[in-house]
Amino acid sequence: MSTDDSPILDVDALQQQGISAQDIAKLRTAGYATVLGVVQATRKCLTKVKGLSEIKVDKIKTAANTLCPQTFLTGAECALRREKVIFISTGSASLDALLGGGVQTGSITEVYGEFRTGKTQLSHTLCVTSQLPVDMGGGEGKVAFIDTEGTFRPDRVKSIAERFGVDPQAALENVVVARAHNSEHQMELITALAAKFAEEQGAYRLLIVDSILALFRIDYAGRGELSDRQQKLNQMLSRLTRISEEFQCAIFLTNQVQSSPDASAMFAGGDKKPAHASATRVYLRKGRGEERVAKLADSPDMPEGEATYKITVGGIMDA
Incomplete structure (x- = not known):
């Protein structure tokens, strides 16, 4: 070690x-x-x-x-x-407390839930907070964002940056974004980022993949391809684990819960690969009105618990 x-x-x-x-x-x-x-x-x-x-x-x-x-x-x-270890703020003090201080560097954090629970909004918030000084809950580093579903929105980064007093244009300059078109391309992008992190030592604090399984579900749709999907997914998650340790950066993954038993098997008891790779797992669900609830499903540091938050123009905040 x-x-x-x-x-x-x-x-x-x-x-x-x-x-x-x-x-x-x-x-x-x-x-x-x-x-x-x-x-x-x-x-x-x-x-x-x-x-x-x-x-x-x-x-x-x-x-x-x-x-x-x-x-x-x-x-x-x-x-x-x-x-x-650096803890990167989620934008919500209650959610940070649930995580023991925020999203940790050197490990993988996975959030999963249904549509409109804040997974992508949390990703955008982290794009900004990762750039803040450490004493403000930041990581003082750049962000790499792999977008598998076309959800990255520069305007969201700008509005969140304004909330934290960060120059919007500067915030965007410190985020590199790549659109993954298939699962193979997604792996190629991850490999390319490892080389980029090595070239710019210490510059990057966070790698986001939003979302981790979407393209695998498309490329390996049939039940007969489940084994191949598992193998390829495992290879990618293993690579992400190594990157988090190699460069001491935080890896943040989002995942969509779906009604199909095959597609959501990772939570239903079949496909356990993301769960095993992620050190911290958080389940997001809708609460009352605009309130959202985060449940800590797995963590090496903190006990199970819940926190409430809301989605605003300025990103994730306390409810």
Whole structure:
């Protein structure tokens, strides 16, 4: 286990251990932009990289482990790491309290619920709060937004930015958005972001995917394709987990609950992949009138509980 104080080593550093520039280029093309990314990958995954034999992979793994050794830490050292976690405000004090301070860096937070419960509005609010100073509940960093359903609205970011006293145009400049057109493209975008995060070390504080399963449900619609969908989804979620740890950024996923037993199986007891990958899971539902209710379904830090909030022009706020 590496420490948070360690700099992010670009994959080019493998040259110091005798790995050729050509092989490093192959790793980068395959989405391995940092030494830690190589350490986290299995030998099986690396042998799938075009042009890398098992012998080469063994040398690469040895070199990566030498540069970025993964060892045991004491409980006290783990506590020091936890102190460096940044909590990004949701815009609602009650929802922040439910989450133990906000959306955490270094892990995955998933919100799921029906239409009009605030999933996308929460995503837009986080686009702004992530840019605020840490002492204001922010992350002092940029945001990457993967839009799978065409829901990103620049005007929402502007209005939310005005609420927090952030220059609207500057807020938009600090958010990079990509529209994913299918599940394969979604994975390609995630891989490309890993390279971007490596190039701009420490610049990005949050990666949003809104929504995580929408394109998989379209591309793998039949029951006979459920196994393939699970495999591809698991690979993507594993990649997101590695990115959160590799770059110490927060991963925020939204998910749509649907009436179809097949489509909503992740909540009904069948498809558990997003649930297993997410450290924190929050169920959103409609309350009375304009009130919305968030229920903490799973968290390594906080007990189950509920919080109320509302959706406003300025984003998510206390009800």
